[in-house]
Amino acid sequence: MVMNKSSLLFVICGLLFGISSISCSQNTSSRIGQVCFKDKCVKVEVVQKEEELHRGLQFRRSLDPGSGMLFVFQKSEPYTFWMKDTLIPLDMIWIDSGRRIVHVEHNVPPCVADPCPRYPPGHEALYVLEINAGYAVRLGLQLGETAEFRLNAF
Numbered sequence: 001m002v003m004n005k006s007s008l009l010f011v012i013c014g015l016l017f018g019i020s021s022i023s024c025s026q027n028t029s030s031r032i033g034q035v036c037f038k039d040k041c042v043k044v045e046v047v048q049k050e051e052e053l054h055r056g057l058q059f060r061r062s063l064d065p066g067s068g069m070l071f072v073f074q075k076s077e078p079y080t081f082w083m084k085d086t087l088i089p090l091d092m093i094w095i096d097s098g099r100r101i102v103h104v105e106h107n108v109p110p111c112v113a114d115p116c117p118r119y120p121p122g123h124e125a126l127y128v129l130e131i132n133a134g135y136a137v138r139l140g141l142q143l144g145e146t147a148e149f150r151l152n153a154f
Helices: 005-027 049-053 133-139
Strands: 029-036 038-048 067-077 092-094 101-108 125-132 148-152
Touching: 029 067, 038 049, 038 125, 038 133, 092 133, 101 133, 125 133
Parallel strands: 038 067
Antiparallel strands: 029 038, 029 148, 067 125, 092 101, 092 125
16 A cells, blocks of 8 residues: 555554553543442542543533542642533532541532532532432431541552
């Protein structure tokens, strides 16, 4: 098969794009672990890179039952969340540096129009756990309850 310079360039670019896509997806993939409350655990995707923290669960059409996303921040602050471009209703659980629940927002609906409502916790937190709406009640989560993190190298 004969290739001209532009065809060869196209193939090389395609290969480089494929390699960089694999590399990028591996570098930005989140860790998986569990957050447990007493004897009930939630399988979590752990995010802590800035772009992951900003993206969160945006554009996802579903969240597996019994699973969630754990946001891990660099320092404790009263992090305000919103549901811009989030398609599924969620419960949000703010957890402090002692791994105690300091605030819970139940049944937060997707944002349907700008400006999106904001959900401030009123307390400093180092972690925020997002799970399917209604699951916090089914887990029986209470303010002050302690979470156990079962995460690799955490």
